[in-house]
Amino acid sequence: xxxxxxxxxxxxxxxxxxxxxxxxxxxxxxxxxxxxxxxxxxxxxxxxxxxxxxxxxxxxxxxxxxxxxxxxxxxxxxxxxxxxxxxxxxxxxxxxxxxxxxxxxxxxxxxxxxxxxxxxxxxxxxxxxxxxxxxxxxxxxxxxxxxxxxxxxxxxxxxxxxxxxxxxxxxxxxxxxxxxxxxxxxxxxxxxxxxxxxxxxxxxxxxxxxxxxxxxxxxxxxxxxxxxxxxxxxxxxxxxxxxxxxxxxxxxxxxxxxxxxxxxxxxxxxxxxxxxxxxxxxxxxxxxxxxx
Numbered sequence: 001x002x003x004x005x006x007x008x009x010x011x012x013x014x015x016x017x018x019x020x021x022x023x024x025x026x027x028x029x030x031x032x033x034x035x036x037x038x039x040x041x042x043x044x045x046x047x048x049x050x051x052x053x054x055x056x057x058x059x060x061x062x063x064x065x066x067x068x069x070x071x072x073x074x075x076x077x078x079x080x081x082x083x084x085x086x087x088x089x090x091x092x093x094x095x096x097x098x099x100x101x102x103x104x105x106x107x108x109x110x111x112x113x114x115x116x117x118x119x120x121x122x123x124x125x126x127x128x129x130x131x132x133x134x135x136x137x138x139x140x141x142x143x144x145x146x147x148x149x150x151x152x153x154x155x156x157x158x159x160x161x162x163x164x165x166x167x168x169x170x171x172x173x174x175x176x177x178x179x180x181x182x183x184x185x186x187x188x189x190x191x192x193x194x195x196x197x198x199x200x201x202x203x204x205x206x207x208x209x210x211x212x213x214x215x216x217x218x219x220x221x222x223x224x225x226x227x228x229x230x231x232x233x234x235x236x237x238x239x240x241x242x243x244x245x246x247x248x249x250x251x252x253x254x255x256x257x258x259x260x261x262x263x264x265x266x267x268x269x270x271x272x273x274x275x276x277x278x279x280x281x282x283x284x285x286x287x288x289x290x291x292x
Contacts, residue, residue, distance in 0.1 A: 001069050002030035003165060003197045004054055004086075009063035011049055023049040025221045027063070031214075033164075036191050037199045038208040038229075041218035042243060047201045048091075050218065051167045054199075055086035068164060084113060087163035091170040091201075093154035094147065102128075102145070102153050103138040109161040127160035130190050132182070148179035152186065159190065166190070167199045172207060184211050205247045209233065209268040217244070234266040249273045 009027040014020050024046045031037055039047045052058045053065050056072050056079045065072050072082040087109075090096070099105040106127055110120045128138060131152040137145070142153050151171070158166060171187060172180040188211045191198045202208055208215055208229065215232040217225040219242050225232050232239075236246045236254060246254075246268070253267040253276065263280060267273050 001033075002066070003033045003068055004031040004199075005029065005066040006050075006053070007064045007066075009050075009053065009065060010061050011046075011053070011058060012061045015061055022221055024053075027223055029216070029223060029226065031197060031199070033197055034191075034195050035197055035214050036188065036212050037197075037214045037216055038212035039199060039201045039216045039218060040203070040205070040208060040244065041224075045218045046221045047218050048169055051088065051169060051199065051201060054165065054167060055083045055088050057088070084161060085163055086165045086167060087158040087161050089155055089158045089166070089168045089171065091173055093158075094142075094150035097142040097150060097154060100141060101139050102133065102142050105142050105153055106138075106157045106160050109157055113161060123160045123162060124156075127156040130159050130193070131156045131186050148175055148182060151175065151179070151183060155183075155186070163196070165197045165199065169201045170203065171200055172202070172204070180207070187211060203245075205245050205250075205268075209247055219244075229268065230266060233268040236265060236268075 006027050006029045009024055010022070011024040012020055012022050027050065039050065041047050049058065053060060054067060059073060067082045067085050070078050070081070072078050097105050099108065103124055106124045107120050110123050115123070124138070125135075128135070133149070133152060133156060137149070142150055145153065155168070155171065168187065172183045175183060184207055187198060187200065190196065200212075212229050214227065215225070215229055216223065217232060217239070224242065225235060225238075233246070233250065236250050239246050249270055249272070250268050253263050253273065254265060256263045257265055261280065263276055267276055
């Protein structure tokens, strides 16, 4: 059974007014438990609107949203349950930090779940470990931390609620290369350790290729492509045609193909590129030896 599902999901901002805008149109999607799904698309394509439907921040204009098999708008109880089942971390979440200490900030969500003090303490320490925060940092003010550390504290606050689904909107936005790599590694490690379903919105095709198991392409407010990273990146020419970027290594191999070299077009990581060049070299050497 899908952990996340939409049926004919449509959402319009300012419906019934002269300012009505369609943000999503007839979106049908199923996400299996344990997947790490990357959502890509143009600015304004509907990515952020989509993820806000999964924990009830937005109500569909038409269609339905299911979380763990339940229509989240069926009742007040199902809506409340969805907000604990799906943890949503907005872009630049560090701007939402407000408590006196890192511990208190991470514990804010679990406290709202009415958990015992002992359970809250355990969850805070587990979440801190997931994001690589040392014990000594828990009593510090979050405002004394670096930008990357603040980002990790904010993400830990969502992880501490231990949702079945963790959704992050541009989790590496604005970070330097080292901070970006750290955030991506912790997201992948969290998913591997917990089996939690993870969905990230990203503009970086390199980041998507690095950590995702599935890619969802939103174009013109609709699902354009959805499948494995390999299957979606195999459509690299289509991605370029609709104005999306592809990894630099993919562009290199597309160009080599245009120049007449017999290379694959579904190359999206440097390691794949290295193996493909080695294959090409061996075939060339073998052909030379045969001709000789």
